Amino acid sequence: MRCTQGFILLAAFALVSTITADELPQQTKEDNIFQRTFQRLHQEPPPPESTSRNRANIEYLEIEQKLDNFNESETRTWQMRYISNDEFYQEGSPFFIFVGGEWEISTGYVTGGHLYDLAKEHNGYLFYTEHRYYGQSLPTSNMDNENIQYLGVRQALADLAHFIEHMRETIPGASQSKVIIAGGSYSATMVTWFKKLYPELATGAWASSAPLFAKVNFVEYKEITGQSIRLVAGEQCYNRIQNGIAKMEELFANKRGAEVKAILKLCDAFDEYNDLDLWTLFSEISDIFAGVVQTHNTGQIESVCNKIMEGEDDISGVAGYLLTQFNSNTCNLLTYKAIIASMMDSTFDNNIMRQWIYQTCNEFGWYQTSGSRQQPFGTKFPVTLYTQMCADIYGERFTNEFIYNQVQATNELFGGLAPNVENVYFTHGQLDPWRAMGIQNETQATILPLYAHCKDFGSISDRDSNEMRASKEKFAQLVRQWISADSDVDSVANNKAKSFLNKLRN
Structure with a gap:
């Protein structure tokens, strides 16, 4: 009706x-009124304070992606931008990937913050991926109604899958590297849905302020x-x-x-x-x-x-x-x-x-x-x-x-508020209006009193409330558990993921 x-x-x-x-x-x-207001509501989650001492390891790079990941006859490609930081990486160590949403990526998430600190702890390789059609990752010459059809979350998730597989194949000693993905707001939605569609490609995920019910x-x-x-x-x-x-x-x-x-x-x-x-x-x-x-x-x-x-x-x-x-x-x-x-x-x-x-x-x-x-x-x-x-x-x-x-x-594909995913840590700010479309059950998610949208990516600090500090420590412990899990099981999962991705892209 x-x-x-x-x-x-x-x-x-x-x-x-x-x-x-x-x-x-x-x-x-x-700049006009509409754009200014809109930008504030869809800006990059405030990047953490940088603590990196070795900026020489930080690079803006590109990876080739298919324009249409779901068309076997598609031959057109484009260059997806990402940022990498290998200052802590040791062969075989995990990848820590911050997933970009509807904004232009910057270096903050590979130079500081809680994910950066965890990469340091685990000798991890840091990445920050840029979403197609945003920032400088431009798959088409313009966004007319014909070209914009290739903008969508499923296409972006397939881009991320190809990115992970390519990095495992090309970085020395990374063929069996575990992958921790994180995102805020729409990109938190993405990391959850990535675990839904490509569970073998990501070991664990952190979804801060993720709306899941369309x-x-x-x-x-x-x-x-x-x-x-x-x-x-x-x-x-x-x-x-x-x-x-x-x-x-x-x-x-x-x-x-x-x-x-x-x-x-x-x-x-x-x-x-x-x-x-x-x-x-x-x-x-x-x-x-x-x-x-x-x-x-x-x-x-x-x-x-x-x-x-x-x-x-x-x-x-x-x-x-x-x-x-x-x-x-x-x-x-x-x-x-x-x-x-x-x-x-x-x-x-x-x-x-x-x-x-x-x-x-x-x-x-x-x-x-x-x-x-x-x-x-x-x-x-x-x-x-x-x-x-x-x-x-x-x-x-x-x-x-x-x-x-x-x-x-969208809800039928991804499951709405019941996405049926494993190893995803959900957090929300109590003040955040987006939490209404996310998982709020206290047995499944952490609600941070008096915090707003995507406010938990900084390093553990004396400025954190008790609840914020406990949440960050909980995620750190989860990462330790995920990374220390049986490597033989992971090897089988990685081989399954590679086979699946090859089928998708060929």
């Missing part, structure tokens, strides 16, 4: 929102965002955000939208009578608050709330903070056409919105909507906004029915 109703809505709004290239606002590739209408995200604000900064701040946004909605509903446009310094192009413009505005507002919570470090949420509470009333308090984030020298362009323009450009640049939204349309959903009243960000960013984007950006085949079917297929 949900899919059918959504399909009807999509058809209705298609008449309103169909956009041609000529109608898109003229924008440069420079869901179109991800209402829980903004629920936890609100809960985290309330937990850290108190009821007064939560209520001010809720009341301020509700007042904005009320003004629009009572045909006083011009007042909101003036308060938020919106450009004239914003149409207060166009649902898609309204939804885009309130979606962006909610995402700005999500960025504060998801990236929270001690004092961050509190500082924002202090700013909001400086306002004379609810709406001025919320608007005053938002204006500091919009940060425009002229007016703030927050229309539906403007956000679509940010994703219609198919050239590769620093804007990753086109790639990631494609993956959500084609695989995951994860649209962080206003579908729940148990959150303070209002009612004006329904799931229809996001499914409409899919059709307007990537083509008419992205109907509601298609999107829901693709998301269902």
Whole structure:
């Protein structure tokens, strides 16, 4: 029933929102509000502090990959970038691989942090792989709707499988090396699903902040965002955000939208009578608050709330903070056409919105909507906004029915919240809105009180809470157990993995 109703809505709004290239606002590739907010929510997990003393061992390198790993007749290839650090490596020792997600890789994860420390302990070889279509790992000349079809998690997991096998074959003494993989956020999802599809190729995995259940209408995200604000900064701040946004909605509903446009310094192009413009505005507002919570470090949420509470009333308090984030020298362009323009450009640049939204349309959903009243960000960013984007950006085949079917297929392939994988250590920050789509059962995962998204990759430190330190020590002990397991069993598993991978790629 949900899919059918959504399909009807999509058809209705298609008449309103169909956009041609000529109608898109003229924008440069420079930073804009949408890209800035999006980048904050999809940035590389903050790299650990570097402790490496031998930078000469750190190299940016490339490996050849097939464009389509699942087409036997495919002959096209591309160069996948990765970073290596062999400063501790001794022949036969393990590989420690940090898996890249929807960002450009940097040297932080091979020069410091908990995984680096474990590589040092076990004389391991460190790697950091870059995901196809992100950073400088560009399989095609552009990202038009024909070329972007090769972007997907299954393709990226097959790239990782080939990477591991190639390193075992070419690095001296590494043919039987065990492999520990780690990732944060989407790349934590990847390491879990890699253990699902290629269990013989990875000995163990650490998945920090991994969403595993694909869901179109991800209402829980903004629920936890609100809960985290309330937990850290108190009821007064939560209520001010809720009341301020509700007042904005009320003004629009009572045909006083011009007042909101003036308060938020919106450009004239914003149409207060166009649902898609309204939804885009309130979606962006909610995402700005999500960025504060998801990236929270001690004092961050509190500082924002202090700013909001400086306002004379609810709406001025919320608007005053938002204006500091919009940060425009002229007016703030927050229309539906403007956000679509940010994703219609198919050239590769620093804007990753086109790639990631494609993956959500084609695989995951994860649209962080206003579908729940148990959150303070209002009612004006329904799931229809996001499914409409899919059709307007990537083509008419992205109907509601298609999107829901693709998301269902993802859960069927990987198992959702029951992935049935072994030797995967799951961690989540209590404040992290993404944890709602991950494993939270305390017998299966570690929840870190008052930490946010992907905050546990640093070295064990006196700054760690007791729970954080215990979690890092637990993973270190698991790695010791995994690495010390029977080598004869591993040899058989490695041979099986090699045979499987050869079948896949030939």
